[in-house]
Amino acid sequence: MHHTRSERIVLRRRRAGLVETVPCTVRYLGPEDHAEAANFHGRIAEEIGDEALFSADNAISETLGGHGRALAFFDGDHMVCFRSVSYAPSEVEPAVHDLEITGMDDHVAVMDFCVIDSAFRGNNLQQISYYLMESIVYADNKNILYTTVSPKNIYSLANVLDCGFCIEDLKRKYGGTLRFILAKRLDVPMAVATRSHREVRLHDVRATHDILAEGYLGYKLRHRSRGMVILYGKPIA
Ligand SMILES: CC(C)(COP(=O)(O)OP(=O)(O)OC[C@H]1O[C@@H](n2cnc3c(N)ncnc32)[C@H](O)[C@@H]1OP(=O)(O)O)[C@@H](O)C(=O)NCCC(=O)NCCS
Numbered sequence: 001m002h003h004t005r006s007e008r009i010v011l012r013r014r015r016a017g018l019v020e021t022v023p024c025t026v027r028y029l030g031p032e033d034h035a036e037a038a039n040f041h042g043r044i045a046e047e048i049g050d051e052a053l054f055s056a057d058n059a060i061s062e063t064l065g066g067h068g069r070a071l072a073f074f075d076g077d078h079m080v081c082f083r084s085v086s087y088a089p090s091e092v093e094p095a096v097h098d099l100e101i102t103g104m105d106d107h108v109a110v111m112d113f114c115v116i117d118s119a120f121r122g123n124n125l126q127q128i129s130y131y132l133m134e135s136i137v138y139a140d141n142k143n144i145l146y147t148t149v150s151p152k153n154i155y156s157l158a159n160v161l162d163c164g165f166c167i168e169d170l171k172r173k174y175g176g177t178l179r180f181i182l183a184k185r186l187d188v189p190m191a192v193a194t195r196s197h198r199e200v201r202l203h204d205v206r207a208t209h210d211i212l213a214e215g216y217l218g219y220k221l222r223h224r225s226r227g228m229v230i231l232y233g234k235p236i237a
Contacts, residue, residue: 011123022075029070034061040079044115059112062088069136071129080117083129085137086110095146098169098181109142126159143186148179151202154228158221166190167218170208192219192233202228
């Protein structure tokens with residue numbers, strides 16, 4: 001995707017009793033997009049009430065001001081998907097700490113958030129926007145990507161795992177709420193043994209801590225008749 005031009009993409013938009021295809025555009029954002037990006041983000045954060053998404057105004061300013069990258073999809077003039085990645089020390093330092101990779105700060109990008117208008121959910125935009133962003137972040141010489149996801153956010157968790165992130169930890173963040181700590185390393189091929197995988201219930205905190213302490217990584221979210229589980233596998237060196 002070009003840095004200044006928009007690319008055209010036709011998406012499905014849902015309305016009451018109707019699903020229609022609409023021509024949309026996608027482009028990278030700059031400081032001039034701040035007001036619209038902050039408004040859109042604020043609206044979605046309000047709707048879902050995810051603690052980690054609140055008070056992101058500073059983060060958005062920093063990112064659009066050059067300490068990261070952001071892109072958005074538009075339906076006409078309306079923003080319908082906004083993804084932001086931070087390179088700011090205030091975000092990278094806690095990530096380096098969580099991943100226990102002291103000294104790697106220059107190579108870490110924090111995948112801050114992806115927010116999508118509800119009429120445009122189901123277009124796989126979380127994954128599409130991730131891959132668009134991955135290539136630009138890699139070109140910026142960042143090869144360790146970090147993110148956190150609430151165990152309550154199953155849609156996001158499924159997508160983040162499907163994009164190749166692995167669960168490395170589960171800890172309390174942002175005012176004490178539980179978050180999975182996930183990472184994807186772009187220069188180190190990641191291999192997890194699946195035949196001997198183990199399944200842990202999504203909300204079983206103790207079992208999750210136990211399996212992570214044994215060195216397993218979480219790589220897949222699955223629906224089972226007894227509820228949702230995470231599949232964990234041992235990394236192969
Ligand atoms: C998480 C999120 C980005 C995923 O959006 P997406 O990429 O459009 O999701 P998918 O294309 O993978 O959706 C798969 C299915 O789940 C449904 N779905 C996705 N998110 C949903 C949600 N929050 N609530 C209900 N259903 C949802 C989709 O409609 C689709 O259903 P379909 O198969 O019947 O069409 C989006 O739900 C969202 O913006 N949520 C609020 C912000 C958020 O939590 N962001 C992630 C953390 S920063």
